[in-house]
Amino acid sequence: MTSTLIQSTTVGPAAVSGRPAEAGLSASVSESLAAALRRSAQLERRIGEDPRSFRILTGDRPTGELHLGHYFGTLRNRVRLQDAGAELFVVVADYQALTDRDTARALDEHVIGLVTDYLATGIDPGRATIFAHSAVPELNQLLLPFLSLVSTGELGRNPTVKDEIAQLPSGGATPRTPRGAPDGSAIVSGARRQASVSGLMFTYPVHQAADILFCKGNLVPVGQDQLPHLEVTRLVARRFNERYPGAGGPVFPEPDALLSAAPLLLGTDGGKMSKSRGNAVALRATADETARLIRGAKTDAQRRISYDPASRPEVSSLVLLAALCLERDPESVAEQIGDGGAAALKATVTEAVNERFAPLRARRAELAADPGYARQVLRDGSARARTVAVATLEEVRGAMGMRY
Ligand code: ATP
Numbered sequence: 001m002t003s004t005l006i007q008s009t010t011v012g013p014a015a016v017s018g019r020p021a022e023a024g025l026s027a028s029v030s031e032s033l034a035a036a037l038r039r040s041a042q043l044e045r046r047i048g049e050d051p052r053s054f055r056i057l058t059g060d061r062p063t064g065e066l067h068l069g070h071y072f073g074t075l076r077n078r079v080r081l082q083d084a085g086a087e088l089f090v091v092v093a094d095y096q097a098l099t100d101r102d103t104a105r106a107l108d109e110h111v112i113g114l115v116t117d118y119l120a121t122g123i124d125p126g127r128a129t130i131f132a133h134s135a136v137p138e139l140n141q142l143l144l145p146f147l148s149l150v151s152t153g154e155l156g157r158n159p160t161v162k163d164e165i166a167q168l169p170s171g172g173a174t175p176r177t178p179r180g181a182p183d184g185s186a187i188v189s190g191a192r193r194q195a196s197v198s199g200l201m202f203t204y205p206v207h208q209a210a211d212i213l214f215c216k217g218n219l220v221p222v223g224q225d226q227l228p229h230l231e232v233t234r235l236v237a238r239r240f241n242e243r244y245p246g247a248g249g250p251v252f253p254e255p256d257a258l259l260s261a262a263p264l265l266l267g268t269d270g271g272k273m274s275k276s277r278g279n280a281v282a283l284r285a286t287a288d289e290t291a292r293l294i295r296g297a298k299t300d301a302q303r304r305i306s307y308d309p310a311s312r313p314e315v316s317s318l319v320l321l322a323a324l325c326l327e328r329d330p331e332s333v334a335e336q337i338g339d340g341g342a343a344a345l346k347a348t349v350t351e352a353v354n355e356r357f358a359p360l361r362a363r364r365a366e367l368a369a370d371p372g373y374a375r376q377v378l379r380d381g382s383a384r385a386r387t388v389a390v391a392t393l394e395e396v397r398g399a400m401g402m403r404y
């Protein structure tokens with residue numbers, strides 16, 4: 001299993017990201033991606049030597065169904081690390097679902113669906129802690145000291161927050177429709193948009209720092225869009241440790257991001273595959289739905305299929321998807337399709353996805369028949385996460401001189 005990752009992380013950023021050279025992706029983002037890929041390769045070596053030295057925290061917003069981007073971007077790594085012996089915490093980031101919605105409608109359904117996806121993917125509640133951050137008040141209390149450690153200027157420069165703000169429809173203090181919902185009137189200047197987003201949206205990277213640091217997570221398997229947030233977490237940890245040196249040494253680790261072979265899988269419209277952009281193939285999709293969605297995926301006019309992420313991002317992301325499902329390298333998949341064009345490429349991808357995910361989908365259907373089980377897993381995990389958060393908050397208050 002490790003070899004898949006070593007292979008993936010030793011190839012250059014252009015080969016794996018899908019679109020490192022796209023317009024709008026600043027040089028500093030490409031540089032930080034390249035640095036994160038090099039770092040991930042080093043981390044893979046350390047994971048191979050001593051997986052138990054890692055405590056993993058990662059999670060997802062309950063905003064819709066998990067998709068293939070999640071699977072290859074982070075879920076598969078979570079399960080691999082868990083199976084290798086690392087301690088795994090998975091947060092259902094329910095407060096963060098409210099960053100771009102002003103209603104909690106369908107939240108319960110999404111939360112239970114998310115936990116069901118985790119279980120179907122192989123996250124084992126006997127070894128891993130799956131929790132909702134709204135159920136862990138002590139985690140959320142960390143947000144207060146953490147907010148004092150970052151400036152609004154630093155938050156405003158976060159490229160992922162800027163991108164997510166750009167996806168919002170225009171409007172009042174909180175957005176009226178889910179992020180990414182088509183809205184032709186949404187051409188509003190960046191500054192105006194930023195002024196109208198909620199404080200929660202603006203500060204959610206700091207909230208994520210609390211999610212990661214409450215359990216002293218030191219490794220975070222994520223997609224490329226999360227790299228700027230990880231930098232915020234590292235900054236918060238560093239500044240906290242400098243400002244409040246604990247009696248027994250630094251209170252927090254500076255966690256690393258772990259990227260996979262697919263740090264940015266593209267959706268059917270050529271943008272990042274996202275739950276809330278209507279461009280995703282859900283993990284639980286049927287074989288027919290998968291075929292229909294992939295048939296409609298954006299490609300280009302060249303007949304010969306090649307793997308060239310920098311100049312052919314959409315075609316290359318499809319090739320990569322087939323390659324990941326088939327556990328082959330993308331160049332050989334492209335070579336085999338050759339002059340078959342987009343139709344042959346899409347047929348290959350559809351078959352590969354449907355074969356690869358058939359067992360997971362069957363497992364998911366069985367689990368979905370008993371939603372009470374997922375609910376119980378979440379309750380148990382939240383209780384366990386809470387004991388960890390209580391201990392960390394106690395340490396934080398001690399370091400800050402707030403134990404009266
Ligand atoms: P939303 O549209 O609601 O933001 P999302 O699809 O972007 O949903 P998140 O819950 O924001 O999903 O992200 C969960 C995790 O999955 C993060 O670690 C993120 O980096 C990773 N991820 C999401 N989309 C992709 C993708 N297309 N490729 C690789 N990783 C991804």
Ligand code: MG
Nearest residue numbers: 061225274275
């Ligand atoms: Mg997202």
